[in-house]
Amino acid sequence: MKFRRRAVAAAVAGLLAATALASGTQQAVGQPAAQTGWHKGTPPLTTPWTDDVSPTNALPEYPRPQLTRKKWQNLNGLWEFAPAATGEAPPFDKTLAEQVLVPYPIESALSGVQRHEDRMWYRRTFTVPSSWKGQRLLLHFGAVDYDAKVWVNGRQVATHRGGYDGFDVDVTNVLKRSGPQELIVWAEDLTDETFQPIGKQREVSDHGIFYQGSSGIWRTVWMEPVATSSIDRLQLTPDLPSSSLKLTADTSGPAGLDVEATAYDGSKIVGQVKGKADTELKLPIKNPKLWSPDSPFLYTLKVKLIDRGKTQDEVGSYSGMRSVGKMKGADGKLRLALNGKILFNLSTLDQGFWPDGLNTAPTDEALAFDLVQHKKLGFNTVRKHIKVEPDRWYYHADQLGLMVWQDMPAAKPDPIPAGPWRDQFKAELREMVDEHKSFTSITTWIPFNEGWGEWDLAETGRIADSVKAQDPSRLVNAHSGMNCCDSLGDSGRGDMIDHHAYLGPATSTPAGDRVAVDGEHGGFGLKTTDHMWFGDGFAYEMTPDKTTLTRRYVENQRDVLRSANSCGISGSVYTQITDVEGELNGFFTYDRQIPKMDFAQVRAVNQDIIKGADGTGTSGPPLPPGTPGADGIHFYPLDGTAEDAVGTNDATLQNGAVFAPGKNGQGVALNGSNQFIDTGAQLLDTSGNYTAMAWVKLNKADGSFQTVVSQDGDRDSAFFLQYSGADQRFAMSFPGQRALAPTKPNPDQWYHLAGVRDAAKGELRLYVDGELAATKSACSLDSTSTGHSVIGRAKFGGNSVDYLDGTVDQVHLFDRALGDAEVRALYASGR
Numbered sequence: 001m002k003f004r005r006r007a008v009a010a011a012v013a014g015l016l017a018a019t020a021l022a023s024g025t026q027q028a029v030g031q032p033a034a035q036t037g038w039h040k041g042t043p044p045l046t047t048p049w050t051d052d053v054s055p056t057n058a059l060p061e062y063p064r065p066q067l068t069r070k071k072w073q074n075l076n077g078l079w080e081f082a083p084a085a086t087g088e089a090p091p092f093d094k095t096l097a098e099q100v101l102v103p104y105p106i107e108s109a110l111s112g113v114q115r116h117e118d119r120m121w122y123r124r125t126f127t128v129p130s131s132w133k134g135q136r137l138l139l140h141f142g143a144v145d146y147d148a149k150v151w152v153n154g155r156q157v158a159t160h161r162g163g164y165d166g167f168d169v170d171v172t173n174v175l176k177r178s179g180p181q182e183l184i185v186w187a188e189d190l191t192d193e194t195f196q197p198i199g200k201q202r203e204v205s206d207h208g209i210f211y212q213g214s215s216g217i218w219r220t221v222w223m224e225p226v227a228t229s230s231i232d233r234l235q236l237t238p239d240l241p242s243s244s245l246k247l248t249a250d251t252s253g254p255a256g257l258d259v260e261a262t263a264y265d266g267s268k269i270v271g272q273v274k275g276k277a278d279t280e281l282k283l284p285i286k287n288p289k290l291w292s293p294d295s296p297f298l299y300t301l302k303v304k305l306i307d308r309g310k311t312q313d314e315v316g317s318y319s320g321m322r323s324v325g326k327m328k329g330a331d332g333k334l335r336l337a338l339n340g341k342i343l344f345n346l347s348t349l350d351q352g353f354w355p356d357g358l359n360t361a362p363t364d365e366a367l368a369f370d371l372v373q374h375k376k377l378g379f380n381t382v383r384k385h386i387k388v389e390p391d392r393w394y395y396h397a398d399q400l401g402l403m404v405w406q407d408m409p410a411a412k413p414d415p416i417p418a419g420p421w422r423d424q425f426k427a428e429l430r431e432m433v434d435e436h437k438s439f440t441s442i443t444t445w446i447p448f449n450e451g452w453g454e455w456d457l458a459e460t461g462r463i464a465d466s467v468k469a470q471d472p473s474r475l476v477n478a479h480s481g482m483n484c485c486d487s488l489g490d491s492g493r494g495d496m497i498d499h500h501a502y503l504g505p506a507t508s509t510p511a512g513d514r515v516a517v518d519g520e521h522g523g524f525g526l527k528t529t530d531h532m533w534f535g536d537g538f539a540y541e542m543t544p545d546k547t548t549l550t551r552r553y554v555e556n557q558r559d560v561l562r563s564a565n566s567c568g569i570s571g572s573v574y575t576q577i578t579d580v581e582g583e584l585n586g587f588f589t590y591d592r593q594i595p596k597m598d599f600a601q602v603r604a605v606n607q608d609i610i611k612g613a614d615g616t617g618t619s620g621p622p623l624p625p626g627t628p629g630a631d632g633i634h635f636y637p638l639d640g641t642a643e644d645a646v647g648t649n650d651a652t653l654q655n656g657a658v659f660a661p662g663k664n665g666q667g668v669a670l671n672g673s674n675q676f677i678d679t680g681a682q683l684l685d686t687s688g689n690y691t692a693m694a695w696v697k698l699n700k701a702d703g704s705f706q707t708v709v710s711q712d713g714d715r716d717s718a719f720f721l722q723y724s725g726a727d728q729r730f731a732m733s734f735p736g737q738r739a740l741a742p743t744k745p746n747p748d749q750w751y752h753l754a755g756v757r758d759a760a761k762g763e764l765r766l767y768v769d770g771e772l773a774a775t776k777s778a779c780s781l782d783s784t785s786t787g788h789s790v791i792g793r794a795k796f797g798g799n800s801v802d803y804l805d806g807t808v809d810q811v812h813l814f815d816r817a818l819g820d821a822e823v824r825a826l827y828a829s830g831r
Contacts, residue, residue: 041109105214142219214359229253291320296401320440329615333568345571378606451487461491564613567779626816662809672805712787770827
């Protein structure tokens with residue numbers, strides 16, 4: 001069934017109409033001299049809005065919802081276009097050969113160009129309305145990717161670097177007295193050839209998790225007249241303890257002017273303050289109506305700039321009253337809170353890519369669509385994934401009542417090298433926060449994702465601290481996916497411990513003054529014929545049909561609730577709201593035409609999570625003390641008979657594994673490719689306390705994982721006593737969580753390893769040669785793994801993996817969490 005165009009329009013209009021933005025009426029705009037020959041490109045997939053786009057209606061909406069004026073003029077539409085050569089002079093008074101539809105990036109079908117250029121020229125003319133005479137004229141560029149220069153009437157007026165932030169320029173002094181004014185823009189975008197912040201963009205899509213890039217002008221270009229003294233920006237921060245809205249009007253013009261700000265509930269005045277411009281004022285709002293996902297109330301604001309009793313400038317705005325914080329639940333675990341109450345942040349990953357417009361949504365209705373669907377699906381949060389959207393996207397989130405976790409767009413995954421690109425990254429991060437810190441919906445800033453671009457762990461912590469100092473009213477997630485991929489680890493900074501776990505969910509636990517969240521999980525996929533960007537694609541787990549996809553989602557989300565109550569996570573991010581290019585794990589196809597799950601079931605389980613993850617937690621039955629004794633419940637001396645000396649299960653050598661000299665008598669030598677030892681049974685109850693212990697000698701210590709002892713689960717091993725190739729150290733692990741030894745082991749040397757699961761404390765412990773080497777806070781949702789206990793391999797993603805290349809001896813399994821003294825004694829005994 002297609003998601004019909006009429007249904008899309010109704011869904012968006014129904015949720016947004018009640019709080020539509022009031023702004024000035026757009027005036028007519030001039031067009032480039034040449035207006036023939038342009039045509040829309042043909043995208044591989046079309047959205048319900050592709051055909052709505054034309055040169056006469058390219059994103060005509062007022063682009064700056066939190067600072068509105070009545071007079072303005074949109075400069076979107078057809079511009080002249082040409083590739084630019086390095087060092088080429090601007091094409092003053094020259095008609096360019098092609099046309100492009102601004103503000104759609106040149107690689108997009110909607111632009112009409114539909115190709116990449118490293119460097120490019122844009123040209124058009126505009127006229128200034130006669131009624132604007134006597135005022136300053138500002139040109140506003142929502143975003144140009146990546147470096148930009150601007151000329152008006154042959155004079156350079158601006159240079160800007162940064163693909164995700166806006167800039168403006170006062171062009172009053174270069175205007176002609178009347179008639180057409182020539183505007184030329186040069187842009188350069190080298191994308192992944194540099195270390196510029198690019199997010200998921202690549203010059204050429206990799207058919208994987210990186211997508212077709214967007215170059216040039218990709219947000220609205222517009223102009224407005226302002227007085228000599230004017231308001232440039234409003235900084236708005238709700239302050240619930242004082243029942244007030246902190247407000248600073250940043251201004252241009254002479255210092256010392258006055259500001260008058262008034263708050264309205266509908267047409268009723270509910271608060272007013274007067275004071276000096278460029279200073280923080282407190283606008284009192286008695287008994288404020290609080291903004292929340294269930295009740296996203298917004299106050300209307302009017303702000304005047306006054307000079308000796310005369311109004312110089314007047315702008316409209318809005319804000320919500322809410323607080324963001326952390327608090328302990330009844331179970332004692334620290335959790336996310338909104339307005340002083342625990343509220344689970346239930347989110348999807350929202351990438352913000354479009355098959356017809358790439359970085360730019362085709363229409364404002366399309367821009368709102370994904371957010372509207374979040375609400376319909378029962379989510380209360382959206383993670384804007386390593387992209388920054390136009391202001392109207394955040395305006396829609398404010399209206400709808402969606403909390404936003406805002407990522408900083410990453411550089412490519414390699415560490416940003418020493419030099420100017422590091423400073424550029426930090427400067428763009430600071431600008432992102434400055435430009436967006438007045439939007440009510442944003443509750444969390446995320447500087448790094450999975451370590452992409454991260455160059456120093458201590459510097460990551462300092463960056464997180466600087467964001468918190470810049471905006472103490474919100475939370476900071478220093479690095480989403482600190483356990484994953486290119487991450488350098490945990491800096492210990494910020495407000496969140498964020499683990500990624502596919503399929504997941506993550507089972508991290510709060511610690512100190514940081515809450516625990518699942519920054520990415522899920523990723524279940526479904527192929528949909530004729531609605532796939534490349535005609536095919538992938539996901540973390542593919543399903544055969546809509547029914548199975550829905551069932552797997554519901555099962556996974558029920559585990560999210562278990563993790564919330566058992567482990568204490570207080571936020572989760574499901575991957576993802578729509579398919580994107582080759583990624584087929586969306587609720588919708590990439591073209592937003594086909595819903596891929598039973599949305600009634602999705603909404604029901606999502607509502608259960610938000611209602612049930614209330615901080616009361618769960619407590620299971622008391623854990624039994626376990627079986628006493630030094631041998632454990634099972635002991636494999638591996639002395640040549642392959643018989644269990646204590647338990648009842650034999651160990652079977654698989655695929656030609658052989659006995660060889662061991663640490664104590666004989667052990668078993670394994671080849672690292674397919675050999676292992678199968679005990680033939682589930683020996684450990686992994687829902688409680690347990691310990692796995694062995695002597696091991698590695699033949700190599702490189703980047704390959706090698707598992708010493710594990711127990712098979714349905715998809716992954718319940719635990720891994722292992723050599724972690726990613727870290728080149730020994731570890732006791734759950735999927736995505738590792739208690740790591742501090743140093744790299746030597747090949748051809750015997751080591752005594754003990755991996756302890758202490759369920760009561762919620763932690764993993766690793767001992768090396770009798771001494772505690774690492775402790776990791778960890779929670780597990782597995783009630784018990786029912787697969788075999790095995791020696792010399794693991795299971796991950798449903799596959800047998802991580803075969804041991806070395807010799808193993810003296811394997812013990814205990815049904816209790818051994819302490820320091822017991823492990824030390826067993827090491828000393830040589831058994």
